[in-house]
Amino acid sequence: MVAAAPAIELAGLTRRYGERVALQDVTLTLPAGATLVVFGPNGAGKSTLLRVLATLLRPHAGTARVLGHALPEEGWAVRGRIGLLGHAPLLYRDLSGRENLAFHARLHGVGLERATALIEQVGLSARADDKVHTYSRGMVQRLAVCRAVLHDPEVLLLDEPRANLDPAAAGLVEPLIGAASGRTRIVTSHDPAGGLAEADLALGLRAGRADLVAAAGELDAARIGALYR
Amino acid sequence: MRRTVAAVLRKELRLELRAPQAVPAMALFSVTTLVVFHFALQRGQVDGDLAAGVLWVTLLFAAMLGTSRLFVADHEEGGLDGFLLAPVDRTALLVAKALALLGFLAAVEVVAVPAFALLLLGPTPDPGAVAALVLVLLLADAGVAIIGTLVSALAVQTRARDLIVPLLALPLLIPVVIAAARATTPLFLAGGSEAVPARWLAILGLYDLVFGLLAYAVFDYLVED
Amino acid sequence: MLYGTRLRSLSLLTAVTLTAGFGLAFFYAPMDADQGFMQKIFYVHVPLAIVALGGFVFGGVMAVQHLRTRDARYDLRSYVAIHLSLVLGAGVLITGSIWAKASWGHWWVWDEPTLVSFLVVFLLYATYQPLRFSIEDPERQARYASVFAVTAGAFVPLNFLAVRLAQAYTHPRVFATANGGLPAKMQLPFYLCLIGMALLFATLWKYEMASKHTSAQLRSLRRKLGGDDAGATHGRTAAPSLRTSS
Numbered sequence: 001m002v003a004a005a006p007a008i009e010l011a012g013l014t015r016r017y018g019e020r021v022a023l024q025d026v027t028l029t030l031p032a033g034a035t036l037v038v039f040g041p042n043g044a045g046k047s048t049l050l051r052v053l054a055t056l057l058r059p060h061a062g063t064a065r066v067l068g069h070a071l072p073e074e075g076w077a078v079r080g081r082i083g084l085l086g087h088a089p090l091l092y093r094d095l096s097g098r099e100n101l102a103f104h105a106r107l108h109g110v111g112l113e114r115a116t117a118l119i120e121q122v123g124l125s126a127r128a129d130d131k132v133h134t135y136s137r138g139m140v141q142r143l144a145v146c147r148a149v150l151h152d153p154e155v156l157l158l159d160e161p162r163a164n165l166d167p168a169a170a171g172l173v174e175p176l177i178g179a180a181s182g183r184t185r186i187v188t189s190h191d192p193a194g195g196l197a198e199a200d201l202a203l204g205l206r207a208g209r210a211d212l213v214a215a216a217g218e219l220d221a222a223r224i225g226a227l228y229r
Numbered sequence: 230m231r232r233t234v235a236a237v238l239r240k241e242l243r244l245e246l247r248a249p250q251a252v253p254a255m256a257l258f259s260v261t262t263l264v265v266f267h268f269a270l271q272r273g274q275v276d277g278d279l280a281a282g283v284l285w286v287t288l289l290f291a292a293m294l295g296t297s298r299l300f301v302a303d304h305e306e307g308g309l310d311g312f313l314l315a316p317v318d319r320t321a322l323l324v325a326k327a328l329a330l331l332g333f334l335a336a337v338e339v340v341a342v343p344a345f346a347l348l349l350l351g352p353t354p355d356p357g358a359v360a361a362l363v364l365v366l367l368l369a370d371a372g373v374a375i376i377g378t379l380v381s382a383l384a385v386q387t388r389a390r391d392l393i394v395p396l397l398a399l400p401l402l403i404p405v406v407i408a409a410a411r412a413t414t415p416l417f418l419a420g421g422s423e424a425v426p427a428r429w430l431a432i433l434g435l436y437d438l439v440f441g442l443l444a445y446a447v448f449d450y451l452v453e454d
Numbered sequence: 455m456l457y458g459t460r461l462r463s464l465s466l467l468t469a470v471t472l473t474a475g476f477g478l479a480f481f482y483a484p485m486d487a488d489q490g491f492m493q494k495i496f497y498v499h500v501p502l503a504i505v506a507l508g509g510f511v512f513g514g515v516m517a518v519q520h521l522r523t524r525d526a527r528y529d530l531r532s533y534v535a536i537h538l539s540l541v542l543g544a545g546v547l548i549t550g551s552i553w554a555k556a557s558w559g560h561w562w563v564w565d566e567p568t569l570v571s572f573l574v575v576f577l578l579y580a581t582y583q584p585l586r587f588s589i590e591d592p593e594r595q596a597r598y599a600s601v602f603a604v605t606a607g608a609f610v611p612l613n614f615l616a617v618r619l620a621q622a623y624t625h626p627r628v629f630a631t632a633n634g635g636l637p638a639k640m641q642l643p644f645y646l647c648l649i650g651m652a653l654l655f656a657t658l659w660k661y662e663m664a665s666k667h668t669s670a671q672l673r674s675l676r677r678k679l680g681g682d683d684a685g686a687t688h689g690r691t692a693a694p695s696l697r698t699s700s
Binding site for chain 3: 379383386387388389393396397400401403404407408411428432435436439440443447450451454
């Protein structure tokens, strides 16, 4: 049986900010379809890691391969296959939800019917034609999820995806971005127990360095909590 | 590429129509500037080179006003990242934004040029002169749009965004001012309009070509990280 | 690349060339019939202008290399070249103004297309440092500064062309005699001054590069000994910081 190529391969990944270090020497391999949960205090480099994998930042040293393509040289090849859900929803406040998704659909070469279907799935159909600045934060987050999965990406990069979502809303987006979606996922989390529960692999970052890289089964919540001290 | 440009352009125009910021402000600003010129120059009418000068200074400064806002919405609402995540040619953003700015400038001129003719221009230009004026406006606006987009993309990441745009753009646009003013002076002569010297149209065309190519070459470096 | 090597001999050569050039300009070159002694400022003004423009172009070329290779050393070279040319440019405007006063009685004249073009170029490059200051992310700052340097570099020839076309008169008396072209007795001091100015630029450039390199190495050593924060620069500077290998 031939093993599928890993979705993410990092070796000595380093990213600086001026003379400071945002990520230092991060090394890990994530198989396709698996979930990596990234823990760490604020400023540890979690968002930076996601942005590097999203091809928004280029590595300063080391190598990063996403879906078999090396970054940054082959970043163009993977852009359409990655979905990023970051802190910023990446939506225009003066456009309606539907218009925002239509814009992204056109950029990605995706049909508008998919946008409509996603809006329905997250329960925003009633408000789809209202401007985004009238949405509550939960609604904005739900729309952002739609934007992230609009082009059916193989890899999902989720920066605290359930922020601002009540349990009902979280349930609506779960099939799109949860483990059951079958996509390779990298999720940042501040919740040791909950995070470990959905992880196949765990990465603990502290001040840009990988303090721990281990299979979720080998860790417990206490070990994760130690990162924050 | 064309599809991407169309998508971004559509979004730009829709945003401006939906929540007009730049165009009304620029139009109002140009009319106000014309009034200021009346009082500052202490004249009721201008013609010839003075007329050309008043018109171009007014249009240029109005353009500076609007150019600062070109990338602000993208920068603040994270829209730029959304574009960068898409599998598209980044230069499409330059083309789309420059076309949008060109459109905005044209919209402003629809208000500003007749206002100028009404308020300050002495001689009445004949249809041939108006056609020539439109041509000069087009060529000059293209230059302003290219430089404006480039400088605006550069400035949006800086701290003193609204100051940096005019500081950078005005010196860069001086050849456009020279050529446009010289080209339109014959159109406003008191004794009747004369033909526009071809060399100034050639200069404008050359400027647009050189900076169009340059912007195309360097724009990628401004948006990527 | 070690910038400190041969600095002493270069400085010496510069001093000798400039002294010879100015000496010849004072004593050997002919006195201008109309403008008198003040015309001799031409031997400072024009070489300064040529070298400053050359410096801007060199800065642009280094900027292109920086964008292509992302090597921060090119960015530093570009920064120093532009920064020096700006200083020389101020000298051009001042000497040009003095010359204008001596020749035409006004501290500034618009009839001089080359001087006017230079003013525009100077105003443009004067925004280079404020631009760098206003971008905090060092990598972005370097990249944007290079884009600016390339754009400004392409702008210089276009600007000179446009201004020249707009003027009724051409730049008088730079290389003019009754027949046009520099008279023989003016050529030697002029070219000597030109070479001297170019050497001056090169010397100052090397000095500044060496100084910045040394500071960068010092910071790097401090960081190695004292941890990440020990090497922080004091005060604000628009200059790019070099990461020497750690």
